[in-house]
Amino acid sequence: MKRVADSWGMLLRFPDMCLGVLDNAFDRCRIRPLKDAPIAAFLLLPALVVLGAFGLLPLGYSAYMSLFGGKWGMGDFVGLGNYAEAIGSRAFWGSFLVTAYYAAGTIPLTMAFSFTIAYLLFHVARGRSFFRTVYFLPYVTSAVAAAMVWRGIFNPQFGIVNALLTRWGIEPLDWLLEPRSILALITGREALVSVGPSLALCGVMLFEIWHGSGFMIVIFLAGLSAIPRELEEAARIDGAGPFQVVRKVTLPLLSPTIFFLAIVSVIKSFQAFNSVFALTGDGHGPLDTTQNVTVYIYSQFYEFHRWGYGTAVAALLCLAIMTLTVVQWRFVGRKVHYE
């Protein structure tokens, strides 16, 4: 009996023993100027192999590929031809415009909504964790599955939104299938048909606000809990109304959080794909009005098999993201108020 127990103990201690043996081996090959290098190499190897092979290496390869034309592979060397073609292409600039509308439409609204919810949550006594869970729920659900639900709700024939509009005596709309711009629909002037985001794109934006606000709420809550409460208290005693307290005390103190969220969400909105693709079925949307840069790259690559051209557009997108991030650091970052 004792021997059985012993061998079990041996088995359980086995991984530990292996680690010990490895530790001793690494200890023995410790050479002064290298310090912990052998063991560090062992610990870093798996991560560095993956990041190198699928992160850094493709980055260089992508720059190389973008100099070649042709389909289904590299083809002929065309120099900067792909870049020139992209800059001269209407579809390319159209997709950038869609991305710009998308960022400009979703980021401020998601922030405003998330801040309001986080602020209210922070100031209620009961049920905070319940509400926090509820508001975070859309963020953990798959964008694809949620998009299927939204397509049902906004379906022009049988969707519940149009049923509601009909009940109120309003003309039903085509929602995610509507290529006309929201400005034309609001003002009723046909001249504005292609000015501004299409109603379909606005539907995508609304979805993104719903889907992305949970993340921002959690970050805002963390930021709010780091603010000393005495400051708001003092302002209130000095006679400031609730809106004045928010504007003059809470928001300036939250500026590092807002800045962090701004940087992250600009990067994220320039890479949006899943929600656009799933909401419109193919990413293009009605008359290509929801085709953002990511969808454009995907379609050039996957539908037209133009690999070199796709990587060139991706490089331009990367450039745009980096420029925007640097601009934000330089010009907005300066106004951030750190304690």
Added chain:
Amino acid sequence: MMRRVLPYVLLGVGTLVVTFPFVWMITTAFKTQTEATMSTLNLWPSVWQWRNFAETFRAAPFARYFFNSFLVAFTVTAAVIVTSLMAGYAFARLEFPGSRILFGLVLATMMIPFEVTLIPNFVLIRRLDWYNAYPALIVPWCANAFSIFLMRQAFLSLPSDYFDAAKVDGCGHLRFLARIAAPLVKPMVVTVGLFAFLGSYNSLLWPLVVTSEEAMRVVQVGLTVFSGAEGVRLHLLMCASAIVILPTVALYFAAQRYFLEGSIGAGIKG
């Protein structure tokens, strides 16, 4: 009175708006086909059709999709936890020449948009002959800079006395990491693991590009294909959406205590 009740009223209205798509999805999933595609304000099904779920599994090989998704997501999660524990520990606690440059390189990969690496990675997968195979779905996601960064932060916040004490008792770095340090950063392990699982399970673009066979589809790809083929059978589409959403929501509920702690730490520092 007004000031006490108003926040609850606003939060309650917000809750109704935010959860409405979920409610609509579930009630529609239980309707008959005619009921689901009727233009009506009636949310509730007249008779709850439980057999819709069985029919959904018959309409498309969702069992296979789920098997693929779970296999990929669990492997990726385990791998990310291991690689980020190891690399995070090395960057936080070990001294070696070039550590700052290497850490800089790791962080640099965080700033590369995935569109840029999408096409070269596809070519690489083709070269490795991993097209339509599990390694294509798993290996590229087995390490990521953000997880390594989070884990490094967690290890930095541990008092170094622990290590000194362990060293005196004859415990080396590897045993210290496995036995003492990793259990101490459990909230971060859960956070990193949950992010890895959500990222893998919910991803669409990469699996769409590197798989073409039906047997290799993950649920997100399966669902998009299903919606194209079954667009009119809305009740089945909602069933499928509900079962696709279910695992992540369940996991979130199970892990949320640690998860929120961990992400809060990540949000305010830095």
